[in-house]
Amino acid sequence: MSTCSRLLGVAGGRRKIQVLEAGDGAPLVFMHGAGGVTEDNPFLTALARRWHVFAPLLPGYGMSEGAESLRDMLSVTLHTFDVLDALGLIRPMLVGHSMGGMIAAEMAAIAPREVERLGLIAPAGLWLDAHPIPDLFSKLPHELPALMFHDPEFGERMMTAGGNLDDPKLLEAFVIRNTRQLATASKLLFPIPDRGLDERLYRIRAKTMLIWGDGDRVMPPAYGEAFSRGIAGAELVRIPDAGHMVIVERPHAVVGALLQLERS
Amino acid sequence: MRFIWFNLMPWPYLPDDFREKYRSVWVDIPSALYDPVRGHEVYNTYLDQLEFAETVGFDGIGVNEHHANAYGLMPSPCLMAAALARRTSRAALVVLGSSIALYEPPIRVAEEFAMLDVISGGRLVAGFPVGTSMDTNYAYGRIPALLRERYAEAHELIRRAWAEDEPFAFNGRYTKLRYANCWPKPIQKPHPPVFVPGGGSVETYDFCIENTYNYSYLSFFGYLRARRLMEGYWQRVAEMGADDSPYRATFAQIICVAETDAEAERLYGPHISYFFNRCLHVYPGFAEAPGYRTIKTIQAEFLRQLARPSLGQGASLSWSELIELGYIVVGSPETVRQRMEELIKTLRVGNIICGIHVGDMPPEKTRYSTELFATKVMPHLKGIWKEYDSDDRFWIRPLAKRAVPGANASGGLR
Numbered sequence: 158m159s160t161c162s163r164l165l166g167v168a169g170g171r172r173k174i175q176v177l178e179a180g181d182g183a184p185l186v187f188m189h190g191a192g193g194v195t196e197d198n199p200f201l202t203a204l205a206r207r208w209h210v211f212a213p214l215l216p217g218y219g220m221s222e223g224a225e226s227l228r229d230m231l232s233v234t235l236h237t238f239d240v241l242d243a244l245g246l247i248r249p250m251l252v253g254h255s256m257g258g259m260i261a262a263e264m265a266a267i268a269p270r271e272v273e274r275l276g277l278i279a280p281a282g283l284w285l286d287a288h289p290i291p292d293l294f295s296k297l298p299h300e301l302p303a304l305m306f307h308d309p310e311f312g313e314r315m316m317t318a319g320g321n322l323d324d325p326k327l328l329e330a331f332v333i334r335n336t337r338q339l340a341t342a343s344k345l346l347f348p349i350p351d352r353g354l355d356e357r358l359y360r361i362r363a364k365t366m367l368i369w370g371d372g373d374r375v376m377p378p379a380y381g382e383a384f385s386r387g388i389a390g391a392e393l394v395r396i397p398d399a400g401h402m403v404i405v406e407r408p409h410a411v412v413g414a415l416l417q418l419e420r421s
Numbered sequence: 422m423r424f425i426w427f428n429l430m431p432w433p434y435l436p437d438d439f440r441e442k443y444r445s446v447w448v449d450i451p452s453a454l455y456d457p458v459r460g461h462e463v464y465n466t467y468l469d470q471l472e473f474a475e476t477v478g479f480d481g482i483g484v485n486e487h488h489a490n491a492y493g494l495m496p497s498p499c500l501m502a503a504a505l506a507r508r509t510s511r512a513a514l515v516v517l518g519s520s521i522a523l524y525e526p527p528i529r530v531a532e533e534f535a536m537l538d539v540i541s542g543g544r545l546v547a548g549f550p551v552g553t554s555m556d557t558n559y560a561y562g563r564i565p566a567l568l569r570e571r572y573a574e575a576h577e578l579i580r581r582a583w584a585e586d587e588p589f590a591f592n593g594r595y596t597k598l599r600y601a602n603c604w605p606k607p608i609q610k611p612h613p614p615v616f617v618p619g620g621g622s623v624e625t626y627d628f629c630i631e632n633t634y635n636y637s638y639l640s641f642f643g644y645l646r647a648r649r650l651m652e653g654y655w656q657r658v659a660e661m662g663a664d665d666s667p668y669r670a671t672f673a674q675i676i677c678v679a680e681t682d683a684e685a686e687r688l689y690g691p692h693i694s695y696f697f698n699r700c701l702h703v704y705p706g707f708a709e710a711p712g713y714r715t716i717k718t719i720q721a722e723f724l725r726q727l728a729r730p731s732l733g734q735g736a737s738l739s740w741s742e743l744i745e746l747g748y749i750v751v752g753s754p755e756t757v758r759q760r761m762e763e764l765i766k767t768l769r770v771g772n773i774i775c776g777i778h779v780g781d782m783p784p785e786k787t788r789y790s791t792e793l794f795a796t797k798v799m800p801h802l803k804g805i806w807k808e809y810d811s812d813d814r815f816w817i818r819p820l821a822k823r824a825v826p827g828a829n830a831s832g833g834l835r
Contacts, residue, residue: 228567228594295448295559295706329723333716340566340712347710348562 172223180205188257217341358387370399426474433781445704486518492700520552527575542823566712643747668771696780697735754797
């Protein structure tokens with residue numbers, strides 16, 4: 158299944174974003190995490206077998222521009238509604254991973270009548286003193302696989318695929334891409350990924366599926382339980398042998414849970 | 422030429438196995454390593470040294486701002502400057518805080534600097550650092566991508582608060598004040614001279630040039646490495662059509678003087694090693710939160726091949742490498758004079774921040790080195806930029822007649 162990419166003007170031309178698109182069927186909008194998403198992502202491929210997938214990239218990611226005017230949670234939330242409008246989508250199923258899950262949950266809380274089905278995969282947005290989330294912004298690249306993946310060796314292969322950072326041109330491109338991406342992410346996640354979502358969770362009316370890797374060391378499963386307590390009627394599915402990057406470690410299990418959400 | 426005696430105020434009792442046992446001197450170093458009873462001695466010793474520097478002829482004495490940092494024990498530089506304002510009478514008080522993006526509302530900085538300027542009779546040099554990523558993002562939780570916007574707004578508020586004679590409404594994105602009203606106001610008009618510590622952000626060059634502020638490059642890695650960065654600054658000065666007065670620029674340098682080069686190594690070697698090995702032992706993950714530097718600056722650095730030195734890199738260098746690479750300027754008065762002259766001329770700087778106390782250097786060595794520099798080195802360098810001596814845009818303009826501290830402190834009617 159091939160993924161195509163296009164540029165889209167949103168919010169009356171205030172921002173320009175890149176949208177990845179694949180598959181056919183009912184529309185599903187996927188919101189990526191802090192690491193972004195690329196065309197070859199196995200999770201997009203898995204989603205595209207069942208749905209018409211749209212994966213808009215936040216300003217600061219890929220070719221998307223206009224991050225200067227996005228400063229806080231509200232502006233990013235409204236921006237994402239602007240993206241849905243620009244795509245001409247009416248109440249599509251919303252799925253978000255990590256930071257993208259935080260945005261999707263905010264959308265469903267701010268405009269509860271606009272979101273009917275919500276798939277939250279290890280979403281950020283809450284903070285539990287008993288389970289502090291590690292400070293990913295200060296981690297060195299070699300420290301990440303063990304945190305993000307259930308299987309660190311698999312994670313390392315995923316994270317270093319094809320890159321030789323000894324080449325100064327590649328290094329420059331890597332540093333700039335990483336800085337742009339995480340600069341945007343920092344507006345929602347730094348220094349603590351809590352922008353008051355817990356006070357708004359009660360507003361969510363969407364059918365909600367919470368999907369968690371059992372071995373998530375970034376957002377431990379206790380967060381899944383906290384979300385589940387906060388959102389009326391939410392269902393929590395825990396996936397064994399998976400960490401925070403459950404979407405690439407166990408894409409088919411995640412798709413299975415989302416199918417369950419669609420049928421509910 | 423002007424010389425500013427400066428002390429980072431490091432904690433001198435980091436254990437010998439500090440590097441092995443702890444990952445960072447900054448941000449997450451346990452405060453159990455700090456002992457307030459010993460700290461009482463340390464602060465008072467360091468303040469004595471700054472006062473002593475005035476008596477031997479330094480033009481300024483300097484303090485700065487760090488947070489959660491064992492090599493920089495001045496979270497509040499204004500407190501240190503306040504202590505110095507009453508115990509000194511002539512030297513400029515060079516305050517290389519306050520990190521104006523960290524205070525809410527930032528008019529607090531306008532007030533505190535005005536207080537210092539008034540107490541000292543117009544001797545304040547006001548520093549407006551952006552602050553390092555360790556201080557601003559990791560220790561103070563500011564969102565890196567918004568730090569510079571916040572800084573720009575704080576700067577606008579402070580300058581207006583000093584300039585306006587009536588209360589005004591300030592409707593900023595980050596700060597909203599219905600009654601912005603700075604009491605007291607600074608003595609120096611239109612405002613105290615401003616120094617902006619920079620580390621190579623291209624935006625900071627332009628900011629200094631546009632506002633007639635001094636660009637202060639504070640590096641621990643010496644003047645040879647600084648040359649390319651300062652060339653970039655002077656090139657920008659020329660591009661923007663500004664004059665090339667060397668008083669537009671300041672450079673910080675570690676300097677240690679003894680009778681001979683050999684004596685310098687023997688006396689100061691261990692303390693320099695303490696500094697580079699323990700004080701600069703910083704976990705690399707804290708070096709820079711993403712978004713702290715702009716994309717423009719990152720691209721400029723790649724273009725100019727200005728790879729940022731990691732703070733810890735001095736640790737692997739030998740004594741002679743530290744000297745050769747210019748990290749340290751040490752030796753006999755003649756050796757130091759020659760190197761300083763070369764440094765001052767190649768970087769084209771009017772002010773030197775002299776890091777004479779280094780690491781865990783004890784007070785008697787600090788005093789010895791300070792005195793030798795003041796008497797045997799400084800006089801030979803003072804005249805280097807004498808054709809620019811009339812340029813008073815970047816230095817203090819104190820009151821001619823200043824109050825004498827303590828004059829009214831004794832009891833009884835006279």
